[in-house]
Amino acid sequence: xxxxxxxxxxxxxxxNKIIEMGSYGEKIAPSGxxxxxxxxxxxAMDAHSLLRGGRPSYENKKYSEAQMEALTVLCDTLxxxxxxxxxxxxxxxxxxxxxYGTSASQAGIPLHVAGYMSERLAHASLGMLSVxxxxxxxxxxxxxxCGRSSLSCHFPYFQRFSQVGQHRREEIMLSWSxxxxxxxxxLFKAIKCLCCLTFYTKVDEKNENPSWKAMGYCGPDPELLxxxxxxxxxxxxxxxxxxLQDVAETDIANTLHKAGCEVIEGMSPGKGKKKEKAITIxxxxxxxxxxxxxxxxxxxxxxxxxxxxxxEKGKYFARNDLSLLEGPSLDQMYEGGGLLATDDLGVVLxxxxxxxxxxxINWSASINTPTHVISEWSDELSLPxxxxxxxxxxxxxxxxxMGVKDEVCSEGLGNEMLRKGxxxxxxxxxxxxRNGDPEHRCGWCGFGCKDGTKQGTQETWLVDxxxxxxxxxxxxxxxxxxxxxxxxxxxxxxxxxxxxxMEVQSRATVVSCGALCSPVLLKKSGLKNPNIGRNLxxxxxxxxWGFFPDGCVxxxxxxIITAMHPxxxxxxxxxxxxxxxxxxxxxxxxxxxxxxxxxRERMLRYSRTCHLFALARDTGSGTxxxxxxxxxxxxxxxxxxxxxxxxxxxxxxxxxxxxxxGTHHCKGERLKIPGSSAEEIERxxxxxxxxxxxxxxTPLSSAHQMGSCRMGADERVSAVDWxxxxxxxxxxxxxxxxxxxxxxxxNPMLTVQSIAYCIANFVHQSLKNEPHKN
Numbered sequence: 001x002x003x004x005x006x007x008x009x010x011x012x013x014x015x016n017k018i019i020e021m022g023s024y025g026e027k028i029a030p031s032g033x034x035x036x037x038x039x040x041x042x043x044a045m046d047a048h049s050l051l052r053g054g055r056p057s058y059e060n061k062k063y064s065e066a067q068m069e070a071l072t073v074l075c076d077t078l079x080x081x082x083x084x085x086x087x088x089x090x091x092x093x094x095x096x097x098x099x100y101g102t103s104a105s106q107a108g109i110p111l112h113v114a115g116y117m118s119e120r121l122a123h124a125s126l127g128m129l130s131v132x133x134x135x136x137x138x139x140x141x142x143x144x145x146c147g148r149s150s151l152s153c154h155f156p157y158f159q160r161f162s163q164v165g166q167h168r169r170e171e172i173m174l175s176w177s178x179x180x181x182x183x184x185x186x187l188f189k190a191i192k193c194l195c196c197l198t199f200y201t202k203v204d205e206k207n208e209n210p211s212w213k214a215m216g217y218c219g220p221d222p223e224l225l226x227x228x229x230x231x232x233x234x235x236x237x238x239x240x241x242x243x244l245q246d247v248a249e250t251d252i253a254n255t256l257h258k259a260g261c262e263v264i265e266g267m268s269p270g271k272g273k274k275k276e277k278a279i280t281i282x283x284x285x286x287x288x289x290x291x292x293x294x295x296x297x298x299x300x301x302x303x304x305x306x307x308x309x310x311x312e313k314g315k316y317f318a319r320n321d322l323s324l325l326e327g328p329s330l331d332q333m334y335e336g337g338g339l340l341a342t343d344d345l346g347v348v349l350x351x352x353x354x355x356x357x358x359x360x361i362n363w364s365a366s367i368n369t370p371t372h373v374i375s376e377w378s379d380e381l382s383l384p385x386x387x388x389x390x391x392x393x394x395x396x397x398x399x400x401x402m403g404v405k406d407e408v409c410s411e412g413l414g415n416e417m418l419r420k421g422x423x424x425x426x427x428x429x430x431x432x433x434r435n436g437d438p439e440h441r442c443g444w445c446g447f448g449c450k451d452g453t454k455q456g457t458q459e460t461w462l463v464d465x466x467x468x469x470x471x472x473x474x475x476x477x478x479x480x481x482x483x484x485x486x487x488x489x490x491x492x493x494x495x496x497x498x499x500x501x502m503e504v505q506s507r508a509t510v511v512s513c514g515a516l517c518s519p520v521l522l523k524k525s526g527l528k529n530p531n532i533g534r535n536l537x538x539x540x541x542x543x544x545w546g547f548f549p550d551g552c553v554x555x556x557x558x559x560i561i562t563a564m565h566p567x568x569x570x571x572x573x574x575x576x577x578x579x580x581x582x583x584x585x586x587x588x589x590x591x592x593x594x595x596x597x598x599x600r601e602r603m604l605r606y607s608r609t610c611h612l613f614a615l616a617r618d619t620g621s622g623t624x625x626x627x628x629x630x631x632x633x634x635x636x637x638x639x640x641x642x643x644x645x646x647x648x649x650x651x652x653x654x655x656x657x658x659x660x661x662g663t664h665h666c667k668g669e670r671l672k673i674p675g676s677s678a679e680e681i682e683r684x685x686x687x688x689x690x691x692x693x694x695x696x697x698t699p700l701s702s703a704h705q706m707g708s709c710r711m712g713a714d715e716r717v718s719a720v721d722w723x724x725x726x727x728x729x730x731x732x733x734x735x736x737x738x739x740x741x742x743x744x745x746x747n748p749m750l751t752v753q754s755i756a757y758c759i760a761n762f763v764h765q766s767l768k769n770e771p772h773k774n
Contacts, residue, residue: 060111062118066137067130071114073162074136075104075195077169080596099214100600104199107210112202113194122336124343124629125190132187136161145184146172170595177593177697178666182344189345189699193589197339200603201327201585216554216607217584220324221444233451237458238318240466241355245315245475245496252495252502253279259471261309279502283307284767286491286506288478288521291357292752293736294512295457296398298472299464300760306767308470309504310462311493313477316355322448326583329447333361335516338586341699342622342630347538348589348699349630351516354448355474356458358514358749361446362703363560363581364434364454365747366404368395369754372572377741382713383722385758394757398750402435402455409438412558414579414610417548419563421652430564432578435749443556446581461753481509481525481732488732507770508731508763512756515705515738516624522709522719523626527728531719535710536622537743538632538702541613542642542693543580543590544649546658547605554607556582561747565652567614567645573637575616575645576746577652580701582611592668592697612652613701614645617745624708634700639693642700647689654681663688666697704748709738724759731766735759 063071081103104110117126135141139158142150149172150164151157161169176188203209203219212219247255257263262282284306287294294310302308317333330338335351342349352358369386378387385391398404408431411419422429434440440453452459466472475496482489488509493502511518519533565577580586584606593599602609622632634642646663653661654673661684662670671684693700712718715727724739726732735756737748744751 060114060118063114063130063133067133068110068114069160069162070133070136072105072110073169074133074173074191075110075113077166077173078192078195078593078596078599079104079107079109079199080166081106082597082600095213098210099604102210104195107199107202109195109198109202112198116194116198116337120331120337121194121339122628123190123339123341125186125345128183128186129190145187149175166596174594174666178695186345188697192593192698193339193341193345193348196588196591196593197330197585198327200588201325201330203325203327207323207325211603212584215584215603217556221442221450223442224322224324224444224450234318234320235452235458236463237316237355237466237472238320241316241472241474243315243474247495249495249498249500252500256281256471260469261471262307281309281502281504283309283504283506285309285508285510285763286311286504287510287512288491289357289512289514289517289736290355290462290472291352291457291512291514291736292359292749293357293514293756294510295356295359295461295465296753296756297510297512297735297760297763298470299457299461300757301764302465302468302470304764305468306764308465309506310465310470310472311476311478311491311504312355312357312472312474314352314354314357314474316458316472316474317360317448319448319450319452322450324444324447324450326447326585329361330585333448335514340516340630342632344631345699346634347540347632348701349516349538349705350446350701350703351514351705355472356456356462359456360448360458362456362749363445363747364436364440365561365578366399366402366433366435366750367746368399368433369751370572370745373742373744376572381741383711383741385722385755390758390761391754394754395750398753398757399433401460402750402753403437404433404435404750405438406431406433407438408559408562410441410558411562412441412443412560412579412582413548413551413553413555413608414582414612415558415561415563416553417546417610417656417658418565418577418579418612418652421654421656422565424655425651427565427648427652430566432561432564432747434559434562441557441559443558443560443582445560446583478511478513478521479524481511481521481729483525483729483732486728487730488726507767508733510733510735510759510763512734512736514736515708516628516630518734518736518738519624519708519719520626520628522726522734527726529715529719529726529728531710531712531715531717533624533626533708534621536624536630536632536708537618537620537704537706537740538622539615539704539706539743539745540618540632540634540638540642540700540702541580541615542646542664542696542700543611543613544646544653544661544663544689545591545609545611546653546656547609547660548657549605549608549659551608555609555611556607564746565648567641567648569641572745573617573619573641574745575614575641577612577614577645577649580611580613587611590664590698590701592664592666594668598668610653610658612649614642614649616641616645617743619743621707634693642693643690647685650685650689654685664698665691665695667695668697704737704744706737706740706743706748706752709734710741711739712741723762724755725762725766733759733763 082100142161176184264280290312333354335353340349352361435455436453479492490505567575616638618638620635709719724733
């Protein structure tokens with residue numbers, strides 16, 4: 001068995017290749033489980049019905065009965081039934097009873113997690129997790145992973161993990177969280193993230209969760225239902241997007257022709273001697289991706305008179321199709337179902353995967369490219385674009401089209417406390433411009449915009465595109481770029497998930513899949529530039545929290561980001577302090593787990609707990625390999641900036657009147673402010689803010705990924721030139737956050753759109769200068 005652990009450690013960067021021991025593909029219901037009715041037996045629903053209020057249904061196709069036993073016990077260790085802690089004389093007796101009394105297995109969490117890992121999750125740690133579950137289902141494996149704490153006082157002394165008592169199991173899992181052995185920490189993080197997110201986001205047939213009422217969480221935006229009673233608002237693209245998953249294979253050609261596409265039907269060699277139907281679409285420009293990069297490119301080029309086809313692997317969700325439920329929204333509108341992470345689970349990443357991309361689910365912040373960054377990119381990196389009038393005009397055009405305003409009419413708890421604390425400490429506070437109405441105060445923007453007030457690309461640039469003849473194809477994935485004589489000639493796409501492939505032939509090809517997916521497509525297409533997939537920057541975020549028991553505004557209400565405090569640095573590589581989106585699933589993932597009871601008590605105060613985060617303009621970087629696996633190394637400089645930021649965050653929270661403060665370190669230290677002296681508060685802040693970030697029991701987080709196909713003046717250090725064109729392939733452009741030369745230091749949406757606006761004009765000029773080929 002020690003040999004087994006050695007092999008796991010040896011394969012730590014390729015854990016998905018480990019043989020999945022004991023995975024027999026059986027579907028096993030854990031004993032004692034009483035999940036929400038028919039949880040895993042429901043037929044799969046389409047994504048639109050999911051977001052209207054259904055929930056994703058996954059089936060365990062991978063894990064054996066023994067592994068399911070271990071998984072169930074792990075989940076119940078994190079979330080056991082704690083009936084004896086319900087307050088019997090409380091006005092909220094029923095809510096508290098449900099909150100404390102519901103265990104993970106009673107809520108169907110183990111089965112859901114197993115199905116999710118079987119069907120949805122793709123991560124390098126899955127192989128290690130399979131081995132870990134198998135080991136914990138045996139007495140010898142349990143002893144290997146848990147040590148003496150797993151032993152019984154009675155013969156035969158050795159026990160499986162399921163036979164160990166609850167208190168001992170909690171001690172064991174807590175020891176994993178801060179173990180010096182990397183694989184133990186990885187095992188803890190994986191189970192904790194999956195179980196917490198599922199426990200607090202999973203809903204029943206009424207779209208309710210048994211924990212929400214006691215926590216003071218209302219679920220989806222209450223204004224959503226009242227708005228829908230008054231009007232049925234669909235949005236400007238609701239009948240413009242062609243979802244290839246919903247179109248029968250025999251009808252695809254006719255559907256595309258009716259939409260105005262030039263379609264050529266033919267036959268191509270299939271398997272063996274059989275020929276298969278082939279469909280080719282011809283256009284001037286094919287754009288892969290529809291977010292802040294691709295959406296802008298499509299709008300600009302379509303208005304310039306070019307025939308544009310936009311290819312998007314995600315689905316389109318009209319306003320009325322949004323449920324604003326955290327679980328289904330993460331599952332259907334985010335890359336990796338909202339559980340995307342680096343291979344070591346050191347950073348959890350949020351990235352959009354829907355029509356509109358990140359602009360559909362981001363938090364509205366629309367900040368101009370900082371002047372010191374423009375100077376760095378133009379002067380130090382010799383990129384003339386950023387010192388040009390063209391770039392300045394692009395930022396102005398983007399701000400106008402998105403309706404960017406910096407007025408603030410109302411604020412939520414986090415922004416209010418950020419301003420209040422900074423005012424007491426004489427820290428600078430800046431208004432954060434947003435691409436929407438200043439009156440817009442929705443705290444659910446991370447799950448789509450219910451009324452179109454947030455001006456993402458699906459409300460702006462993509463509307464311009466379809467109004468000028470562009471066609472948007474959703475639920476189709478770009479498989480590879482067609483390259484002929486070192487020039488891009490289009491792409492091959494897969495329509496829906498049926499394995500049906502088509503070609504889109506074009507005069508120019510623009511890749512706008514985002515910093516996580518663009519390098520994968522380029523590498524799969526045969527490009528050799530070694531800079532593709534390197535220099536990935538993440539704007540890593542480190543959080544701290546404060547508890548504010550009094551007040552009527554809850555943590556998840558109000559606009560998400562309206563205020564910002566810059567953490568200065570003469571080099572420009574400092575950071576900023578902002579507020580995050582605040583819903584219970586992600587809140588629980590980021591909160592440290594010390595014990596089952598401690599976690600419930602933290603979650604009980606969820607609606608009055610304010611999080612602030614420090615974001616670093618990172619000098620460290622990571623990689624995206626051709627299979628999409630992510631690595632990232634935090635530099636000592638970045639760690640210092642994050643610690644400096646967290647020290648400021650804690651001071652801000654104290655100054656704002658927090659009754660208790662804490663961070664996400666594995667020991668879960670927290671300090672009650674009333675009754676503590678100034679010296680005690682100072683000592684606590686210094687001790688917890690300057691600890692090594694490896695001591696975090698939960699990952700850092702990132703909502704901004706950039707730089708993995710960076711532009712530059714020399715192909716030896718960059719993937720594309722300063723006009724966004726590939727050094728290797730003529731007519732192949734990249735226009736998204738991946739081309740950013742360095743980390744930006746602020747929310748990147750406006751910068752990405754401005755760069756894409758300029759690249760679109762470069763594509764337009766290249767098409768004008770190139771004779772049209774029939």
